[in-house]
Amino acid sequence: MVRDFAPYHNLWKTTNNWHSMHEEWMNGDWHTLDANDLEIKFEEALKTINQVFRFFRDRESLKDIFEIAQNMKAQIDKFKPIVPIAVYLRKDGMADRHWKEISTKVGFEVYPTEEFSLSNLVDMGMVQHTTVCEDVGERAAKEYHIEKSLRKMKLDWEQQTFKTPDFKKSGTNTISAFDEAVNLLDEHIVTAQAMTFSPFNGPFKEEIEEWATKLLLVSDTLEAWVQTQSHWVYLQPVFDSPDIQKQLQAECKRFKGVDIKWRTVMQAVIQDP
Numbered sequence: 001m002v003r004d005f006a007p008y009h010n011l012w013k014t015t016n017n018w019h020s021m022h023e024e025w026m027n028g029d030w031h032t033l034d035a036n037d038l039e040i041k042f043e044e045a046l047k048t049i050n051q052v053f054r055f056f057r058d059r060e061s062l063k064d065i066f067e068i069a070q071n072m073k074a075q076i077d078k079f080k081p082i083v084p085i086a087v088y089l090r091k092d093g094m095a096d097r098h099w100k101e102i103s104t105k106v107g108f109e110v111y112p113t114e115e116f117s118l119s120n121l122v123d124m125g126m127v128q129h130t131t132v133c134e135d136v137g138e139r140a141a142k143e144y145h146i147e148k149s150l151r152k153m154k155l156d157w158e159q160q161t162f163k164t165p166d167f168k169k170s171g172t173n174t175i176s177a178f179d180e181a182v183n184l185l186d187e188h189i190v191t192a193q194a195m196t197f198s199p200f201n202g203p204f205k206e207e208i209e210e211w212a213t214k215l216l217l218v219s220d221t222l223e224a225w226v227q228t229q230s231h232w233v234y235l236q237p238v239f240d241s242p243d244i245q246k247q248l249q250a251e252c253k254r255f256k257g258v259d260i261k262w263r264t265v266m267q268a269v270i271q272d273p
Helices: 002-027 035-057 060-089 096-106 118-124 126-158 178-196 202-239 242-247 249-271
Strands: none
Touching (some): 002 060, 002 118, 035 060, 060 118, 060 126, 096 126, 118 126, 126 202
């Protein structure tokens, strides 16, 4: 019984859902339209109505129901060319520059105002410019991916802090979280270099180059810092010995100069880790 009733149920359910979904997609607020959800539900409706259509087409005694299925199939098929317009133009990253580019390519102004909807795009004849929508929409999405990655890298560094444990009884500190910073740095340098070669980095090219340069500077700085700390940690207990201070006065004086700078730097790190 369940199997026999399924085609009737699917026709009714698809018809019912389609009328409400179609109205919302076409006349709802463009800025809140979920194009991915639209595409998924459209494909489900298309698949179901095709199955239902074939079922009732082969049954002479159900001509009236077949006409309903035929009508619904025609409505869904008619909507099919509109789906790519929604998918491409609702890509993440669609900005003013992309709408201006579309307007230039199609020869008339296309811009989503506050009361804009998918039906406005259809009325403008944008279905005839699907290729333009695809080109600009896909590029906008890839640019957005770069922009999002760039913002994430910067946010990662805002949350990155050094740990500064006391170094024995020296009265100052060392850094114990170099590894975490260096690992993050290596990852970001690779990502930033990939961005510099991306054909979609145009709007952020200068920012990416500035960021990549900054990362390399940080890399050089941390490398020098690790070496300096390694030497300082080894020599500080040596020159802290009164006997060594008497025997190696010149060397002790030289180390004292470095030691003062080290303590000054570490004090700054403690204040802003």
